[in-house]
Amino acid sequence: MPSILVVDDSKTIRNLLGYILTSKGFIVDKAPDGLIALEMIFTGNYDLVITDINMPRMDGLKLITSIREEDSYKFLPIIVLTTESKEEDRRLGIKAGANIYLVKPSDPETLVANVNMLLSSRIS
Numbered sequence: 001m002p003s004i005l006v007v008d009d010s011k012t013i014r015n016l017l018g019y020i021l022t023s024k025g026f027i028v029d030k031a032p033d034g035l036i037a038l039e040m041i042f043t044g045n046y047d048l049v050i051t052d053i054n055m056p057r058m059d060g061l062k063l064i065t066s067i068r069e070e071d072s073y074k075f076l077p078i079i080v081l082t083t084e085s086k087e088e089d090r091r092l093g094i095k096a097g098a099n100i101y102l103v104k105p106s107d108p109e110t111l112v113a114n115v116n117m118l119l120s121s122r123i124s
Contacts, residue, residue, distance in 0.1 A: 002119050003027040005044070007037040007051040007063065008081075013104075017050060017081075020108045021115070034058030038066055041073065047119060050111075053082040053093065061096045068097035077118035081106055 004026050006017045014030040021028045029044070031037035034051070035058040041049065049067070053060040060080060067073045078100075080093040085103045093101045100114050 001025065001027050002047040003029070003045060004115065005029050005031060005037060005040060005046045005049045007031045007034060007049065007055070007060065009033055009052065009055040013052070017111075020111065024112050024115075026115070034060060034063030034066075037063055041067060041076075042070070046076065048077045048079070048115060050079045050081050050115075053080060053084050053089065061092060064093070064096040064098055079111075079114060079118070081111070 004021055006014050006021070006028055008014050008017070009032050014032070018028045018030055029040060031040055033055045037049070037051065038058065051060040051063055060082065064078055067076060067078065078098045080098040080101045081104060082089070083104045090101045099118055102111065102114065
């Protein structure tokens with residue numbers, strides 16, 4: 001059962017994503033900011049991370065950069081899910097190391113399809 005960490009400062013978004021993903025059979029943990037998420041990633045065992053960009057204490061770009069700096073997490077799939085829709089924001093997210101950049105609100109089926117695609121490409 002793949003394990004996913006959802007990182008967003010909105011409890012509503014964390015719970016909504018948790019509901020969508022658990023209903024598809026994933027194990028989901030949640031973090032309210034990048035600092036807590038980083039600690040959870042380095043002490044846990046996640047197959048994929050979904051993160052917002054704008055969060056207190058540590059934003060999503062810094063979180064992604066910090067994950068990619070660690071050799072054991074260089075290939076951990078990361079999806080950005082944010083309200084930041086400018087092309088420059090998308091470019092910064094991908095440059096930081098995100099595999100996929102989605103803009104809120106994202107269709108649940110699109111999110112799940114991207115999660116499945118990243119997880120299947122990681123396994124094979």
